[in-house]
Amino acid sequence: MRRHKEHVTPEGEMHHPFDAIVWKHFNEVYPGFAAESRNIYLCLSTDGFNPIGMNGEAHSLWPVIVTPYNLPPGMCMKREFLYLSVLVPGPTHPRKSLDIYLQPLIEELQMLWKDGVEAYDISMKEIFKIRADLMWTISDFSAYGMLSGWTTHGRLSCPYCQDETVLDAPPPWLTGEEIFRERINNIEGLSKSVDCGGNGHDNPSKTISGYGVTHNWVKKIIFWELPYWENHLLRHSLDFMHIEKNFFDNLTNTVLNAPGKTKDNIKSRLDLPGLCKRRDLEMKEDETMPIPIFRLPNAGKRAFILWLKNDLKFPDGYSSKFSRYIALFFRDISSKILKESDVGLLKANIGMKLCNLEKIFPPSFFDVMQHLLVHLPDEVALGSPVHFRWMYVFERYMYHLKKMVKNKAHIAGSIVAQWINEEISNAFSTFFGHPEIMSIPEGNTVLQTFMMLNCETFTPYERMFEEYMTLSVPDITPAAMQKAKDTKFAEWCKDYINDATQFYTFSMWMLDFVQGPRRSYRSWPIYHTRGYTFHTHNHGQNKKTQHYGVCVPGTNETDYYGLIQEIMMVEYHGDVGLKVMVTVIKHVLFFIHGYVNNQSMTGGPAPKKFPRGIRDTSEIALTAWQDDRRDQVAEISLLRVETHVVDDVSDYDIAPVNPPNDEYVSDGDVEADRDSDDGSE
Template structure:
């Protein structure tokens, strides 16, 4: 059959027709119950369904792109992937073993180009005495990587036990360890399972004795990492010219751990006793990991998706559609000529690996995101690359540049020299280059990486030296107001003295500093890395005669030749900004203790600034002070109504956490809200819950704020709509300035004004926020098995996870992270119940499908043009409708009916 439709878009007529032809072909050999295994992206031949369900799955989910040989439906199987003597089976007997052999070949191809010839030419192998007929070793003396390959190949050829044809020794270990990694089994439970399996299987079964031995097999498939010692005060790395040093040349601190026991030892005993480094940086080299992405047949073609598979229609769906990406391509045309050159994003954040707030410990992984990959793979955990693991127990702060040196050196080499790499998708070598586009981090880490101080009067890195801030005398912090200068010149708010701070606004919006300007400003900034400079007792007193300097250092990223020419170097994290704003809004409206921005100090600041005299605190009696209610103050009844609405909300499974658990009606509190809970509240629930509870002048700007975040976080963005969002959010913030006290406007609230501008430059938000990074950090935290050595546990756990992720791409006959079915599977074979819908419910379902189906968009335009012709008096016979449109409409109507039925059932 013609299989070209597999790579077509699911919305094309060719894909629709090909899916129907495939269903007709597959059901010629259906089982007695009228079912076949479904090859869609979610089922991956793991589940069997009827004709209608399989067809719907192929159209809604898409067919698995790696399923080229349809051996589940008795299509002739190629010799490269099966045993020709076993074609009568439902799947090849040696399919797992063949996948493991191909995986071994691609895993070691980067180290030995000659392995391909050795792997295919039987004359290069000779039997080794005493190892049996299945053991094969190459002639000559192979290097370490080749020896590792042939050792694993021998295990891949050796059956699990005599007579076992389905699993080899290596295949069994890989599959079992894959299940351990997929389901989070402990090492103890996996060792117990191996013991039970050895008792169940024949006595000659070649399974490892315990988890430790099995992990040694798996680690041979990995890429390894290096340990680099560091100064305990974060001054230097004992690397390169300092590799043999015993003490830090800056602070004279020993490289090794010292304690009372070692101090009392003699010199001879100290030389015998093994030294332990004080700080160890774990570096996972990037070059080999990028090479493996191209040398693997499963990912090589996806690394060119941003050129070959992306829809270029002017909308922003991917960073490749953004202004920053295109500007980089125009400046470095030689880099952009080859679509295989890699674009990367860098993310880092600290976390406590011990899962307890009572222990202060901060470990900092540095993670890289390859943006060449398509959207459905790009931000998944399986695509993220751990590059550095900066140890605790303390945060490196601005000294993080010391630990970034190995990575920056790699990036410079990948940019200037490139790396010879084999592309498995076309079968040729090419010179791979790589570039770092930007960083992703929360606001404190933003300051550590960029060098701009995110604390103090000039906290906004986008407004830089023109940041408008004011010190609150009683609140004891800075507030960031004055958003009227972001309005256009003739806006009425610029001349409104009464509603704002009593002045007219004549200044214009500040401009973002370019890379050249940053280099100029940081030219004379002196930065000494390490904690030894702050060891003096007491706090340092700032000299009032010296002007405030917001730059703490020149970032190490400027060592990259292209860094200064980027339009956007560091991203503002929408996740943390949205979380902080949600806390501000809820805490102020509900008057939560310690979280409300409307308190006695805020009213005293209003009085000190001479604003809103009707809200100033009033003294009653000797020791009693009354705070007049503001327009956003909720009564007890209004609080109850607001919380009941949120308490009774029911959302689909997986949409959000159970918000009702966070709401305490009796105490009128909301506790335990996570970042994603605030995301759902801000974008979906608050606009509904606030209506009718507070006055319109308060509710309207808050709803506008929620709508701003909802539109900003869309998967598809339009530059024209983003320009409208830029002006809308400024007006919204100005309305909020009229309502809320100055203490409400923290730096996080102010940063909202720059989010639409960054989205216009860098593209959709979900490629540049911390949600996928935080999920990856949560997984790294779960890998801490030995709490005495948390970083070592994380490094070893990541190594095994990286190996199993690579292996999982080749295990197509079992469930993996890549073909795992959804938690809620549409099963049309369940209990059937007849539902009678009233006219209103039917119309709601009908309109939902019409307004949420992309296929109906061209027919809307046809319908509108027909109405215009009819209004002009044009006869219906004059209207010409394309035959292709009619056929497409018929196909769409069929899918429309199936979608409508699914909505009605749910």
């Protein structure tokens, strides 16, 4: 939660919303809020969906979702950090009455801004007052009008240009104070939804002075009641996802001449003489439409459908360039890391690209969706990279909410009940972890220490730690040194690397790894790797074949035999998506030296066992970190493995395992496997 305060981004780059002008401006205006780095910066998103499906009756459900921006890029906008704050019930569309349903949320935001609430910081072991700020809203363009109060259709549909839409020069950038105090408050007949109700905004052209002529304001939105709202530079964010989709829908439908969807129709041709000189597109005397150069012939349509991955091949080979260039604009502006100089270049280029398109397509092609492209670079410069402000994440989450419907007689209540159960489960798994992990004493870092001490990348840091301990305790014994490694090395290494990031550059996986694993993990009863199958003891104990007994070669020429108790995947926070497969083995018999349950059978002294140590082995390394997004595994030269007995309070050993080309087995496969084995018996 404090990363935005502690992390330093390279000059001139934007990686996260805290690098943007909006965030920095807000902190300058409210230094008291910015002084507490644990205060929360929120965004809000809403959209409607039909929980019954397209084939059922009309039903419109509108969830209002909030999510914090304090988290690192790898955690920000993830499903577990999306919170359902309001659920507007159906079956009718809320339309202009959405503000009425937002009243409880706005009251809580006002309280969180003014008074805050007490929270406990587990990392600093203290109670503090936490406050919250709503940065902006995210929605598609139709919901944009519901949240902003500016009607997004008609002649003045652009919320940025407003009444300057018809001018050639760029419109002036208005501050929140100029919009609210100088414009909205001076419009006669403009009211709040909570005062007149949703139906009170019907027929705005008759009740609101100047509506549709000098402005498109239809209501005073409830967000103006937040004391800081007018000081935000960006209050409502345009959705990149829907703009990109609608733009290419219009482009594709027009070049394919899709009936009912193309922008090149009879009405547009009849209006053409009064708008521009395009005699090659005007209607002929026999009332037929000339075939334009941008329309694909039947052969071109067939090639387009069969080969969608290539550039569009138009008859003259001309306009395909503009299609490709526009696609490059969307690609570049949606980069995860943007330079300020690149944003200025994108803004300059998109205007030229749209002008070139105007030479080819008729004026009817250029509706508000094509126009909004010129404002996307401005929002990126103000807000952040678009992937922190687009609807992809929220649309997927709404599909997740849709699957929660279990009772169609009470759709909203069914979703809320399922969501509460899911939140409770997530809270327990995230903050309390697995019961076996919770049984480990607080501060125990056995697993993290083991993986650090057996990774060659951390060998230099191990030597530095030994030098540090030798200077601190000159007469330290080897046994005390090993104990210090087991208990302090992981935390020391984390602090050392975090401090060194101010002067040195580390690989992304290394920065994520030293922070430690998540407290929750996934577990499977069956695991396939390198052509071998492993079962947990509970899953395989009643089968005719045994896949749970293992032999672990030790570093002291001792072989240890045990049973696999659990197969789990430990995950790490961060962009890289590190994952480590771990098997929990219950040792039941130690051979060679004759030790059973840590007792010597021959009368000799038992070898001393430490929770973790560095004893190199010639065994092939069985630990690797996997990039979840690219499905790649780190080189084996980065790692080393050490296998030996663990003497800890849980009486089990955690041995890392590296599974390249692994296959995870679903619960259904597990049941099928169990049924087949039972049937064979």
